[in-house]
Amino acid sequence: MxxxxxxxxxxxxxxxxxxxxxxxxxxxxxxxxxxxxxxxxxxxxxxxxxxxxxxxxxxxxxxxxxxxxxxxxxxxxxxxxxxxxxxxxxxxxxxxxxxxxxxxxxxxxxxxxxxxxxxxxxxxxxxxxxxxxxxxxxxxxxxxxxxxxxxxxxxxxxxxxxxxxxxxxxxxxxxxxxxxxxxxxxxxxxxxxxxxxxxxxxxxxxxxxxxxxxxxxxxxxxxxxxxxxxxxxxxxxxxxxxxxxxxxxxxxxxxxxxxxxxxxxxxxxxxxxxxxxxxxxxxxxxxxxxxxxxxxxxxxxxxxxxxxxxxxxxxxxxxxxxxxxxxxxxxxxxxxxxxxxxxxxxDFNIKQNNASAWLTPEDIKNEETFDIEEFRNGFAIGAVDLSKSGDLADARILLMKPGSQKKYMLTKYFIPASKLEELNREDREMFKEWIRQDLIAVSPGNENDFSLVTAWFVKLFKDYGIRVYKTGYDKWSAIYWSKEMEDYGFDCVRVSQDWGSMSEPMKLVEADLKSNLINYNNHPIDKWCLENTALNINSKMEIMPVKVQGKEDKKIDGAVTMIIAYKVYIDNRTEFLSLVGR
Missing domain, CATH: 3.40.50.300 (P-loop containing nucleotide triphosphate hydrolases)
Structure with missing residues (x-):
């Protein structure tokens, strides 16, 4: 026509x-x-x-x-x-x-x-x-x-x-x-x-x-x-x-x-x-x-x-x-x-995979290290991802120096002995090497012994005088563990792993990694967890961590504890920085 x-x-x-x-x-x-x-x-x-x-x-x-x-x-x-x-x-x-x-x-x-x-x-x-x-x-x-x-x-x-x-x-x-x-x-x-x-x-x-x-x-x-x-x-x-x-x-x-x-x-x-x-x-x-x-x-x-x-x-x-x-x-x-x-x-109707890698290799790569002695008698923020009792768990502290925005991370991972045998051959050898380096503590049997997590926080205080201001824990954490921590004088706060809780701290972790404001002591498991982490995003542009598609058997616990630590930091920034500055 x-x-x-x-x-x-x-x-x-x-x-x-x-x-x-x-x-x-x-x-x-x-x-x-x-x-x-x-x-x-x-x-x-x-x-x-x-x-x-x-x-x-x-x-x-x-x-x-x-x-x-x-x-x-x-x-x-x-x-x-x-x-x-x-x-x-x-x-x-x-x-x-x-x-x-x-x-x-x-x-x-x-x-x-x-x-x-x-x-x-x-x-x-x-x-x-x-x-x-x-x-x-x-x-x-x-x-x-x-x-x-x-x-x-x-x-x-x-x-x-x-x-x-x-x-x-x-x-x-x-x-x-x-x-x-x-x-x-x-x-x-x-x-x-x-x-x-x-x-x-x-x-x-x-x-x-x-x-x-x-x-x-x-x-x-x-x-x-x-x-x-x-x-x-x-x-x-x-x-x-x-x-x-x-x-x-x-x-x-x-x-x-x-x-x-x-x-x-x-x-x-x-x-x-x-x-x-x-x-x-x-x-x-x-x-x-x-x-x-x-x-x-x-x-x-x-x-x-x-x-x-x-x-x-x-x-x-x-x-x-x-x-x-x-x-x-x-x-x-x-x-x-x-x-x-x-x-x-x-804004452009281009389909995005919500389970693709969150960070680039350049964002993650950071070979900086620090000596924990630099923070003797200082204050820290704690975070744990105990996850399911029979899986990898992580405990972390976030440290800062007066007048600086840089965050320093110290962490310890935990795994039941039975879970090592369930890993594929490549990951099993990698985990055994990390155990030899004392980066992972192994619990006998099928479940993590959460008292080892508590003992790690207690040891930080006994050996270095590091006082944990508040410790964030995820929804899978046992009530008995938080009660045990409180018996030792630790203040534990619940951090829900949902959009509202995880979005803002996850965005700040990303920004700080890109700006080299996070020193995670060149920890190989932290690096591995960050590589395995993807972001999930909703219609309100809120984000939360998930596993990269195709890597469902990999672990992201280290990335999760970073985000939990940042959540506690954001919620208590003024009080924590005043303690750091003493």
Missing amino acids: SLVKHPLNNPYEFEGTHSYLLEYISKCKSGDILIGQELMMMLDKLLTHFDDPEIKIDFTDGHKRIKFIETKCKHFEAPFAGKPFLLELFQKAFVEAIYIFKIFDEEINRYVRLYQDILFLVARKNGKTPLISALCLAEFFCGEMGTRILCSSNDYEQADLMFQAINSMREESKTLSNVTRSNIKGIFFGNPKKPKKTGKFSYKNKGQIKKISAKTGAKEGKNIKVGAVDEVHELKDNTSTMPIRQAVSTQDEPLYIELTTEGVINEGYLDERLREARQVLNGELERPRWLIWLYTQDSEQEVWQDEKSWDKSNPGNGVIKKRSFLRKMIEEAKTSKSMRVFVLSK
Whole structure:
């Protein structure tokens, strides 16, 4: 087909109607708008629909919803709060692509919408949640009577973001709020203050908008027309999406939308969906009812080398999302592994392995040593990772000198004799050498003798006068061990190994290692544990340590105790430094 240009203002028309989709495709083809190859493949497919005799082009539904959003919906968050929701061209093209293509359904004997399953992948802060929220509200009012809509996500908080976006837009419009009501259960038609007895906007309309999370039970049995699932990258499997997809299956024209950025969960739900989506785009899999709208980069290399390429994953660049923000993120990503993982996945939709190495060899390499005599009669922070009683354990102290930010680490490892025999040959020989060097204490039998851990802390005081200010211990530590420590006069504090506790200290350990502010006395087991450690990252950019993928049999206890020690240090920095400075 050809694009017909009007001689005056050059709109792109199809049979006399301006098409935002055709305008968008044309500008993408000409290079005026930069997109990645994956979206271009979808647009090429959409372009063939205009010449397909099996597909009817009808702009009515799409343009009705675009008009509704732009005239009835208002933004509710700064810096656009209170302003009309004026859609960008890429947003109008996306809405149009959902609605304008119709095929004849012989089962119900009429034309219905071609695309009923939508995958919308775009980098964060490009307005995806407000857009889909506005589209859900438009469907609620412009769709048929009794339309039921369900907002879903991995957790209730994220599902509530979309629901609150819908409700806030509803409240911003007197026209919409006058004929609807909302409560903790959802949004409904009918206003008790201005009741209507009949019609679409009365109590007789049983349409509703509700929210649900992956953790909510009893998802089966619902009958909905529109299901919108936000941030599907956080889902581990399809257990929360399949009931929603099944719930819309009874409708003549259902609409199931998945919106997300890329993520870091390995082999999660999104990974499988994107594998299938790319098979569809490459013609390897037939899914004619699936609209696949992916804003992706063509390579990671271009992110670092060509700022213009950022538009491929960020269609709202310069209007919705600030370019200066992306520049700042890129600069931070150059020096921080956690920031790099987060930025590449969330700002550029480049899949990151959340179990790849946390630190580079250059970060870990530090051959500095120190003499414990330098800290005689000083103060320290303690940390232990007793882990499971039948595994490797580690005890550590963190020492500092007055007026210096450098941290000095002294550590001792512990292992049951039986565990040595379970190691592979290479690791077993390595561990035996460390035992000969007195870096590891061996407990007889199948369990660690935690009294040896206590004895190590006591020996530090007896031999060097080192007083441990506070000792952090992990959740696996036995109550009896902490009680034993307290009997000797040690102050033990619990450090939970979760996102909230581990994220900040782990980031500071990384920064200090990169800045050569940690002297771990060139300890070979510390170095080995750091090499085995990966970072896991969540949607809030919080991190915590995990084992590198493929190294599940290796140990990370030394890295964990470093992080625990830093957690205690951060929580007690002022008091500890005052003791160090005495």
